[in-house]
Amino acid sequence: MSSSKGRTTLEVGADGVGIITLINPPVNSLSFDVLYSLKETYELALKKDDVKAIVVTGAKGKFSGGFDISAFGKIQEGNVQAPKPGFVSLEILSDLVAAAKKPSVAAIDGLALGGGLEVAMGCHARISTPTAQLGLPELTLGVIPGFGGTQALPRLVGIAKALEMMLTSKPVKGEEALNIGLVDAVVSPDELLNTARRWALDILEGKKPWVISYYKTDKLEPLGEAREILKFARAQTRKRAPNLNHPLVCIDVIEVGIVSGSRAGLWKEAEAFQGLLLSDTCRSLVHVFFSQRGTTKVPGVTDLGLKPRQVKKVAILGGGLMGSGIATALIMSNYSVILKEVNDKFLQSGIARVKANLQSRVKKGQMSQEKFEKTLSLLKGALDYESFRDVDMVIEAVIENVSLKQQIFSDLEKYCPPHCILASNTSTIDLNLIGEKTKSQDRIIGAHFFSPAHVMPLLEIVRTPKTSAQVIIDLLDVGKKIKKTPVVVGNCTGFAVNRMFFPYTQAALLLVERGTDVYQIDKAITKFGMPMGPFRLCDLVGFGVAIATGGQFVLNFPERTYKSMLIPLMQEDKRAGETTRRGFYVYDEKRRANPDPELKKFIEKARDISGVTVDPKLTKLSDKDIVEMIFFPVVNEACRVLAEGIAVKASDLDISAIMGMGFPPYRGGILFWADSLGSKYICSRLEQWSNLYGGFFKPCSYLAERAAKGAPLVRNSIPGFYINTSSLVASSYVEFVFCLCRV
Numbered sequence: 001m002s003s004s005k006g007r008t009t010l011e012v013g014a015d016g017v018g019i020i021t022l023i024n025p026p027v028n029s030l031s032f033d034v035l036y037s038l039k040e041t042y043e044l045a046l047k048k049d050d051v052k053a054i055v056v057t058g059a060k061g062k063f064s065g066g067f068d069i070s071a072f073g074k075i076q077e078g079n080v081q082a083p084k085p086g087f088v089s090l091e092i093l094s095d096l097v098a099a100a101k102k103p104s105v106a107a108i109d110g111l112a113l114g115g116g117l118e119v120a121m122g123c124h125a126r127i128s129t130p131t132a133q134l135g136l137p138e139l140t141l142g143v144i145p146g147f148g149g150t151q152a153l154p155r156l157v158g159i160a161k162a163l164e165m166m167l168t169s170k171p172v173k174g175e176e177a178l179n180i181g182l183v184d185a186v187v188s189p190d191e192l193l194n195t196a197r198r199w200a201l202d203i204l205e206g207k208k209p210w211v212i213s214y215y216k217t218d219k220l221e222p223l224g225e226a227r228e229i230l231k232f233a234r235a236q237t238r239k240r241a242p243n244l245n246h247p248l249v250c251i252d253v254i255e256v257g258i259v260s261g262s263r264a265g266l267w268k269e270a271e272a273f274q275g276l277l278l279s280d281t282c283r284s285l286v287h288v289f290f291s292q293r294g295t296t297k298v299p300g301v302t303d304l305g306l307k308p309r310q311v312k313k314v315a316i317l318g319g320g321l322m323g324s325g326i327a328t329a330l331i332m333s334n335y336s337v338i339l340k341e342v343n344d345k346f347l348q349s350g351i352a353r354v355k356a357n358l359q360s361r362v363k364k365g366q367m368s369q370e371k372f373e374k375t376l377s378l379l380k381g382a383l384d385y386e387s388f389r390d391v392d393m394v395i396e397a398v399i400e401n402v403s404l405k406q407q408i409f410s411d412l413e414k415y416c417p418p419h420c421i422l423a424s425n426t427s428t429i430d431l432n433l434i435g436e437k438t439k440s441q442d443r444i445i446g447a448h449f450f451s452p453a454h455v456m457p458l459l460e461i462v463r464t465p466k467t468s469a470q471v472i473i474d475l476l477d478v479g480k481k482i483k484k485t486p487v488v489v490g491n492c493t494g495f496a497v498n499r500m501f502f503p504y505t506q507a508a509l510l511l512v513e514r515g516t517d518v519y520q521i522d523k524a525i526t527k528f529g530m531p532m533g534p535f536r537l538c539d540l541v542g543f544g545v546a547i548a549t550g551g552q553f554v555l556n557f558p559e560r561t562y563k564s565m566l567i568p569l570m571q572e573d574k575r576a577g578e579t580t581r582r583g584f585y586v587y588d589e590k591r592r593a594n595p596d597p598e599l600k601k602f603i604e605k606a607r608d609i610s611g612v613t614v615d616p617k618l619t620k621l622s623d624k625d626i627v628e629m630i631f632f633p634v635v636n637e638a639c640r641v642l643a644e645g646i647a648v649k650a651s652d653l654d655i656s657a658i659m660g661m662g663f664p665p666y667r668g669g670i671l672f673w674a675d676s677l678g679s680k681y682i683c684s685r686l687e688q689w690s691n692l693y694g695g696f697f698k699p700c701s702y703l704a705e706r707a708a709k710g711a712p713l714v715r716n717s718i719p720g721f722y723i724n725t726s727s728l729v730a731s732s733y734v735e736f737v738f739c740l741c742r743v
C-alpha cells in the first residue's frame with residue numbers, strides 16, 4: 001500500500017516554466033497530502049511572477065496511479081475526514097488549474113491512471129511517452145471517476161471511446177492516446193520535460209491552442225447520436241454486469257454533462273462518487289485490490305530479505321492439456337522452454353497444442369505473426385533428459401500416478417543441476433510422496449496451474465514443511481512474470497481452491513436428490529454472480545474428472561463427503577458432460593446447453609440408492625436459500641483450510657475463490673462475503689441443515705468458535721479490492737477458465 005505521506009514540489013526554470021512534481025512512491029498516488037499540497041503549490045505557481053507557464057509531472061518516471069486507494073478504506077471506516085464533494089474536480093482541477101491565466105501542460109511518463117489522468121486532463125495540453133499507460137480504471141474499484149474524468153474524457157476523445165475506456169477500465173498507450181485526441185504529442189522520455197515546457201510556452205504565446213477540456217465540444221457526438229450510444233452502453237452493461245449498479249451510474253453522470261453542460265456533470269459526478277464510495281461493491285473491490293497484491297507477501301518467506309534467483313530456462317514434462325498450457329504461458333513471457341514427452345507422437349501433439357494456443361491469439365488480433373514466430377522459437381522438444389542439464393526449473397505435468405511421478409523426480413535429481421527448482425503440477429497427490437525417493441525435498445514445490453494454464457490467472461504455489469523459502473520466492477517471481485496471481489498454500493488434498501469448492505457440487509447433488517430442481521440451482525447460482533452453476537460446471541469439466549477427484553475427497557474426508565450416485569449413474573448411460581453432448585444438459589452443435597427431460601429418471605434412481613426422499617421444503621427453495629445451501633458449506637471448508645494453516649491468510653482464500661472459481665469479485669471473495677453475512681448466521685443455518693440433512697453441513701470448530709464469540713471469520717483483514725464478469729471455458733474438476741474481463 002502506498003505511504004499516505006505524499007507531496008508536490010515546484011521548481012522554476014530560467015525559461016519561466018514552473019515544474020510541479022507529484023511525489024508519493026511507489027506510484028505517486030494522490031493521497032490527501034498530495035492533493036492538498038497540489039492545490040497549495042499550484043496557487044503558489046499562479047502567484048509567482050517568475051512563473052509564466054506550468055508543467056505538471058510525476059516523480060521517477062510515473063505520472064500518477066490515481067487517487068490513493070488505501071484512503072478508500074479510511075473514509076469508509078470514518079477514520080479520515082474526506083474533503084467536501086467537488087474539492088478536487090471543481091475547486092482544484094476546474095476552477096484553479098483549467099481556469100488559470102497561466103497555461104499548464106501535463107508531462108506523462110509511466111502511468112496516468114484514474115485521478116492521475118484526471119489531473120492531466122485538467123491541464124491545457126498533455127504530452128506523453130509512447131509506453132505511458134493512460135486510463136480511467138475506477139469502475140474496477142466499484143466507483144466512477146471522481147476528479148472530473150466523466151466530463152473531460154468524452155470531450156477529449158468522444159463519447160463512444162470514453163465509454164469504452166471507462167466501462168472496460170482498459171488503459172491506452174501513448175500512440176493510441178495521440179490518435180484519439182487524449183494527448184497532444186508523444187515523445188521519448190528524454191524529451192518529455194523539455195517538450196512539455198516548450199509546449200506550455202507556445203500556448204502562452206498563442207502558437208498552440210489553449211484548450212479547457214471541460215468546455216471542449218468538437219469531439220462530442222450530436223445529441224441524438226449521443227443518446228443512442230448511451231442507450232446501447234446501458235443495455236450492454238445490464239447484460240454483462242447485471243448485479244452491478246455503478247457502471248450505470250457512470251453512464252448517467254456522463255449523460256448529465258452532455259445534456260446540461262460539464263459544470264452540472266461535475267456536480268453530479270461528485271455527488272455520485274461520494275455515494276458509491278460507501279457501497280458494499282466498492283468495499284469488496286477495494287478488498288480484492290489489496291488482497292491480490294497481498295498474496296505475494298508471505299510471512300516467514302518474503303520478509304527474509306531473499307532475492308529471487310534468475311530463472312531463464314524451464315523444462316516441462318508432459319505435453320498434454322496442462323503441460324502445453326504451461327509451456328504457452330512461459331514462452332509468452334520470454335522463458336526458454338523444453339517440452340519433454342515419452343515419444344515423438346505425443347511430443348508433436350504437445351507442440352501442436354502450444355502452436356494452436358498462440359495461433360488463437362493471432363486470430364483474435366492479440367499477437368502479431370512476427371511475435372508468434374519469435375515466441376514459438378523459444379520452445380524446444382525433447383524425448384530424454386539430456387537437455388535438462390542447464391535448466392533452472394522443471395514443471396512436471398504428467399498423469400496423476402504416484403509411482404510414475406516418484407520415478408520422474410528421482411530421474412530429475414540425476415539430470416538437473418543442483419539449483420534447479422523441481423515443481424509438480426499435481427492437483428491431488430501429496431508432494432511429500434512425490435519427493436519421497438529423492439534427497440531434494442527442499443527444492444520440491446507444487447506449481448498448480450488451472451486449465452487452460454495460459455489463460456487462467458491463478459497459480460497455487462504449494463509448499464511442504466521442507467520446501468525452502470528461496471524456492472518459494474523464485475516461483476513467486478516466475479508466477480508474477482508470467483502474469484499470474486500466485487497464492488502460496490500448504491500441502492493437502494485439493495490444496496486451497498479445489499478443496500474449498502469441493503462442497504459446491506456436493507451440496508448441489510444433496511439438494512437435487514431431495515427434490516430441488518437442477519436448473520433452478522444453476523440459475524440461482526449464476527444470478528448470484530458465478531460464471532456458471534455447479535451442474536453446468538460438471539458438464540464442462542467432464543464426469544470422468546468429477547468422479548476421479550470426488551474419489552480423492554471420499555478417501556480423505558469421508559465424514560463430510562456426500563456420496564451421491566447421480567453422476568456415476570449418468571456416466572453408465574454414456575454421458576460424460578459437454579464432450580459427449582449429454583450431461584446434466586444436452587448440447588447442440590453450437591455447444592448451447594438445453595435442459596434434459598430425461599434427467600428425472602437418473603435422479604430418481606440415485607435417490608433410491610441414497611435412500612432419501614423428496615423434502616417438499618426443498619422443492620420450493622428461494623434463490624437466496626439455494627445460494628446459502630450451496631455456498632455455506634464452501635465457507636465451512638474455507639474455514640477449515642484457514643484454521644489448518646493451509647492458507648496463510650483469509651484474503652488469499654478470497655483471491656483463490658475469485659481467480660480459481662470465478663466467485664464474483666464484487667462480493668469480495670468467499671470469506672469477505674461470509675463476514676458480510678455474519679459468522680453467527682452462517683453457523684446457525686449450517687447447524688439447522690446438519691440436524692435435518694446430516695453431517696455434510698456440520699459447522700467446523702473454527703466456524704463454531706467464531707460464531708459463539710460473535711466474531712468475524714477473518715481475524716486480520718487487510719485493508720483494502722476489482723470488477724469482472726467472467727466467461728468460463730473449461731478444465732479439470734473445479735478448475736476452470738475465468739477470463740477476467742474488466743466490466
Ligand SMILES: C[C@H](O)CC(=O)SCCNC(=O)CCNC(=O)[C@H](O)C(C)(C)COP(=O)(O)OP(=O)(O)OC[C@H]1O[C@@H](n2cnc3c(N)ncnc32)[C@H](O)[C@@H]1OP(=O)(O)O
Pocket residue numbers: 001002026027029030065066067068069070111113114115116118137138141144145146147149290293294
Ligand atoms: C477519484 C478518482 O477518480 C478515483 C481514483 O483515482 S481510484 C484509483 C484509480 N487507479 C487505479 O485503479 C490504479 C490502481 N493500480 C494499479 O492498477 C497498479 O497498481 C499499477 C498499474 C498502478 C501498478 O502496477 P504494478 O507495477 O504491477 O504494481 P502493483 O504491485 O500493482 O502496485 C505497487 C504498489 O503500489 C500500490 N498502489 C498502486 N496503485 C495505488 C493507488 N492508486 N493507491 C494506493 N496504492 C497504490 C499497490 O498497492 C502496491 O503496493 P505494495 O507494494 O505495498 O503492495
